[in-house]
Amino acid sequence: MLELKVQTQGGCASSGCGGSADRLAHLPEAIRAKVNNHPCFSEDAHHHYARMHVAVAPACNIQCHYCNRKYDCANESRPGVVSELLTPDQAVKKVLAVAAAIPQMTVLGIAGPGDPLANPERTLETFRQLAEKAPDIRLCVSTNGLALPDLVDELCQYNIEHVTITINCVDPDVGAKIYPWIFWNNRRIKGRKAAEILIRRQQEGLEKLVARGVLVKVNSVLIPGVNDEHLKEVSRVVKAKGAFLHNVMPLIAEPEHGTFYGLMGQRGPTSAELQSLQDACAGDMAMMRHCRQCRADAVGMLGEDRGQEFTLDKIEHLEIDYAAAMQKRAEVQAEIEARRAAQHQQTKVALVSLASIERARPQPKQPESRPVLMAVATTGGGVIDQHFGHAREFLIYEASAQDVRFIGARKVDLYCTGSETCGEAETRLEQTIRALDGCEVVLCARIGYEPWGKLEAAGIAPNGEHALEPIEDAVAAVYRELLDAGRLESVTAEPERLSA
Numbered sequence: 001m002l003e004l005k006v007q008t009q010g011g012c013a014s015s016g017c018g019g020s021a022d023r024l025a026h027l028p029e030a031i032r033a034k035v036n037n038h039p040c041f042s043e044d045a046h047h048h049y050a051r052m053h054v055a056v057a058p059a060c061n062i063q064c065h066y067c068n069r070k071y072d073c074a075n076e077s078r079p080g081v082v083s084e085l086l087t088p089d090q091a092v093k094k095v096l097a098v099a100a101a102i103p104q105m106t107v108l109g110i111a112g113p114g115d116p117l118a119n120p121e122r123t124l125e126t127f128r129q130l131a132e133k134a135p136d137i138r139l140c141v142s143t144n145g146l147a148l149p150d151l152v153d154e155l156c157q158y159n160i161e162h163v164t165i166t167i168n169c170v171d172p173d174v175g176a177k178i179y180p181w182i183f184w185n186n187r188r189i190k191g192r193k194a195a196e197i198l199i200r201r202q203q204e205g206l207e208k209l210v211a212r213g214v215l216v217k218v219n220s221v222l223i224p225g226v227n228d229e230h231l232k233e234v235s236r237v238v239k240a241k242g243a244f245l246h247n248v249m250p251l252i253a254e255p256e257h258g259t260f261y262g263l264m265g266q267r268g269p270t271s272a273e274l275q276s277l278q279d280a281c282a283g284d285m286a287m288m289r290h291c292r293q294c295r296a297d298a299v300g301m302l303g304e305d306r307g308q309e310f311t312l313d314k315i316e317h318l319e320i321d322y323a324a325a326m327q328k329r330a331e332v333q334a335e336i337e338a339r340r341a342a343q344h345q346q347t348k349v350a351l352v353s354l355a356s357i358e359r360a361r362p363q364p365k366q367p368e369s370r371p372v373l374m375a376v377a378t379t380g381g382g383v384i385d386q387h388f389g390h391a392r393e394f395l396i397y398e399a400s401a402q403d404v405r406f407i408g409a410r411k412v413d414l415y416c417t418g419s420e421t422c423g424e425a426e427t428r429l430e431q432t433i434r435a436l437d438g439c440e441v442v443l444c445a446r447i448g449y450e451p452w453g454k455l456e457a458a459g460i461a462p463n464g465e466h467a468l469e470p471i472e473d474a475v476a477a478v479y480r481e482l483l484d485a486g487r488l489e490s491v492t493a494e495p496e497r498l499s500a
């Protein structure tokens with residue numbers, strides 16, 4: 001008999017789960033308290049809570065072949081890109097302004113544009129002030145790890161409970177292909193020796209943080225042909241040392257970014273390669289699949305960037321009553337939690353109902369129902385509430401008779417941008433359809449007649465019937481409809497496209 005297992009980021013090993021929320025429920029209370037409203041450390045939380053980065057750290061102590069911080073484009077969201085570099089005082093002002101305006105913003109991270117710990121004075125001063133002035137905001141830092149072991153004590157002093165270390169390898173021969181040099185003890189060191197030192201320091205930093213009870217996320221950039229196979233070993237090693245979450249991210253490499261890899265034509269992975277490696281790394285280690293590879297000055301929900309609303313000229317003269325803001329923030333966050341609890345309950349019922357169908361199938365149940373990828377348009381809040389043409393990204397879920405699991409987010413160009421750009425709409429729609437490769441259903445609040453037809457022709461069934469429903473709930477319901485209609489009865493045969 002099949003038991004319902006809802007797999008989320010890392011795979012929920014226990015039966016009787018009820019959606020992404022249930023993975024949180026299975027965590028020890030002390031850890032749950034740290035991740036429940038952290039949009040990066042919890043996939044479920046990212047539907048409800050926002051984050052911001054402040055760009056106070058310009059310098060870096062190493063060079064990665066995929067990084068060039070000189071290139072800036074306000075329309076582009078990727079790591080290392082910023083519009084304004086801030087002093088610690090300016091950063092603190094900006095954080096207070098954003099926290100007052102976006103009460104669901106729970107996390108402030110420093111992630112560059114260089115390495116926060118290669119700029120320890122600026123980074124620690126920002127944290128020091130925020131720990132005092134905004135005690136309701138979680139503080140996070142993201143580092144390459146070279147300077148980390150020496151700074152763990154100071155980070156802990158400012159109640160930093162979440163740290164991200166980028167670990168792309170545990171083998172210096174692999175590292176030598178990713179890092180041309182490091183700057184260490186006032187010397188530039190190159191090649192294998194440099195990678196050896198970096199790896200040793202990263203591992204030492206990881207061990208120290210875990211010993212202090214800090215939750216560590218490990219970022220790894222997936223570079224096809226360089227560290228793809230090796231990342232399974234990285235995942236095994238960091239998990240054994242107590243890392244909480246592993247975030248395997250796709251390499252972004254374009255010639256116009258001016259990076260070594262971009263100029264050399266090194267490609268990034270396809271969605272399928274990324275998913276396959278994330279699955280291979282998963283085991284019982286929690287995998288992050290909802291990272292949006294944000295700019296170093298990103299503001300808002302993951303996947304959105306409201307940075308332009310909070311530029312220095314707009315916040316400089318604001319008077320912020322943070323005590324009043326904190327009160328409002330607590331009220332809004334309590335409302336979010338109440339809504340979330342109701343949603344989770346609803347989803348749990350839907351998933352149990354899905355599993356009951358499978359249990360009722362005649363024995364022996366051959367052939368098994370195949371899984372289906374579904375794309376979802378949402379603006380947040382865990383519900384399907386976005387018009388297909390307004391989506392800048394789609395969340396991808398895999399539904400099967402055993403579970404509904406989140407696979408990742410795929411960015412697309414905005415299809416519907418108004419009449420002036422209508423001439424381009426055709427190609428944008430085609431790009432969107434390409435980005436949804438492998439998906440058989442797209443769930444959205446509404447959709448126009450023309451994209452409807454083109455999606456259908458591409459073998460993707462548009463579905464606007466679950467508007468405003470919780471995502472996992474709706475995905476389970478659609479899967480159930482397909483099961484009932486007898487359209488999923490093949491694991492081995494070429495899938496019958498649903499809209500054909």
Ligand SMILES: C[S@@+](CC[C@H](N)C(=O)[O-])C[C@H]1O[C@@H](n2cnc3c(N)ncnc32)[C@H](O)[C@@H]1O
Binds near residue numbers: 251293
């Ligand atoms: C900009 S870095 C800042 C923090 C720190 N310097 C570090 O590297 O961990 C934030 C994350 O973005 C990743 N990153 C930077 N450039 C990237 C690229 N071209 N493709 C994919 N990930 C990238 C880094 O590896 C790191 O995990």
Ligand code: SF4
Binds near residue numbers: 060067080114115144
């Ligand atoms: S460590 Fe971070 S900031 Fe430094 S070069 Fe690498 S990606 Fe860029």
Ligand code: SF4
Binds near residue numbers: 109293294
């Ligand atoms: S880059 Fe990833 S981990 Fe960092 S804030 Fe964005 S989503 Fe979260």
